[in-house]
Amino acid sequence: MSMQARIRSVRYEAEGILSFRLEPMPGAEFPPFTAGAHIDVTLGQRLVRSYSLLNDPAQRNVYEIAVQLDPGSRGGSRLIHAQWRAGQVIEISEPRNHFPLVEDARHSVLIAGGIGITPMLAMAARLTALDRSWSMHYAVRTRARAAFLDRLGAWPAVRLTVDDEPDTPRLDLAALLRDVPANAHVYCCGPAPMLDAFRRLGAGLGSRLHFEAFSSDAEAAVEGGYVVRLARSGRSVEVPCGKTMLDALLDAGVDVPFACSEGICGTCRIGVLDGTPDHRDQFLSAEEKAANDSIMVCCSGARTATITLDL
Numbered sequence: 001m002s003m004q005a006r007i008r009s010v011r012y013e014a015e016g017i018l019s020f021r022l023e024p025m026p027g028a029e030f031p032p033f034t035a036g037a038h039i040d041v042t043l044g045q046r047l048v049r050s051y052s053l054l055n056d057p058a059q060r061n062v063y064e065i066a067v068q069l070d071p072g073s074r075g076g077s078r079l080i081h082a083q084w085r086a087g088q089v090i091e092i093s094e095p096r097n098h099f100p101l102v103e104d105a106r107h108s109v110l111i112a113g114g115i116g117i118t119p120m121l122a123m124a125a126r127l128t129a130l131d132r133s134w135s136m137h138y139a140v141r142t143r144a145r146a147a148f149l150d151r152l153g154a155w156p157a158v159r160l161t162v163d164d165e166p167d168t169p170r171l172d173l174a175a176l177l178r179d180v181p182a183n184a185h186v187y188c189c190g191p192a193p194m195l196d197a198f199r200r201l202g203a204g205l206g207s208r209l210h211f212e213a214f215s216s217d218a219e220a221a222v223e224g225g226y227v228v229r230l231a232r233s234g235r236s237v238e239v240p241c242g243k244t245m246l247d248a249l250l251d252a253g254v255d256v257p258f259a260c261s262e263g264i265c266g267t268c269r270i271g272v273l274d275g276t277p278d279h280r281d282q283f284l285s286a287e288e289k290a291a292n293d294s295i296m297v298c299c300s301g302a303r304t305a306t307i308t309l310d311l
């Protein structure tokens with residue numbers, strides 16, 4: 001369900017990063033959220049973006065998000081940086097959490113790359129409130145791009161690594177994951193190469209490994225040339241070259257939920273009843289992809305001439 005929110009303030013956090021404090025409209029309330037949750041922000045008819053809530057989940061009626069200007073932006077971050085001002089009313093979704101914290105873990109290791117720091121801030125606040133043991137590793141490319149150092153300074157368990165400072169030790173993911181304390185849970189949010197390394201190096205940790213992508217490097221499948229059969233309505237929709245499956249479905253008037261449009265949030269997941277998906281997302285695990293029984297229609301395509309969806 002969507003709701004309105006007012007931008008109470010805008011803050012410069014670091015080079016290319018602005019944070020926004022959102023508050024409910026008069027007489028309304030924001031639903032509570034849990035650490036790791038995100039909201040979807042509607043920026044246009046087909047332009048929706050997901051942002052992690054970074055403030056302390058104990059704070060009522062305040063949502064804080066941060067947006068990094070992405071030079072390759074397809075409109076999301078560019079539009080926000082250019083147009084959002086304090087006082088403006090925007091449309092957001094209720095918070096959802098695909099990156100929940102295991103609150104009773106003996107120890108939690110939080111690993112953030114760049115703007116991936118945002119969910120970690122909420123997690124650190126929650127773990128602190130619960131008096132749990134935790135540590136954080138925050139890697140940035142340059143010190144100028146290190147956001148939220150003022151907030152992080154309150155926590156001694158935070159270690160900052162800066163790529164372009166030769167005297168600062170680099171983030172050593174392999175060593176970190178090798179030395180994870182027994183029963184600790186490990187969380188990572190960062191760019192795709194960091195997440196790939198995290199998943200590969202930490203595979204042995206099984207369900208104690210948690211991750212979330214904030215943007216996708218993968219190219220959406222726009223080759224087209226296949227037909228989507230909709231099992232429930234009996235309709236067929238052709239996907240032409242140049243369009244994603246989602247675009248073709250929306251053009252045909254099919255109501256499909258979506259948010260990030262980048263294969264990272266999980267909103268557009270649809271069951272596959274027949275045919276083979278061409279998975280391009282970062283949401284499904286390798287096992288889920290191999291099962292071929294669901295697809296993220298915003299970015300994935302089909303390897304077969306037809307694909308039948310549970311729609």
Ligand code: FES
Nearest residue numbers: 259261266268298
């Ligand atoms: S809309 Fe986010 S994964 Fe498809």
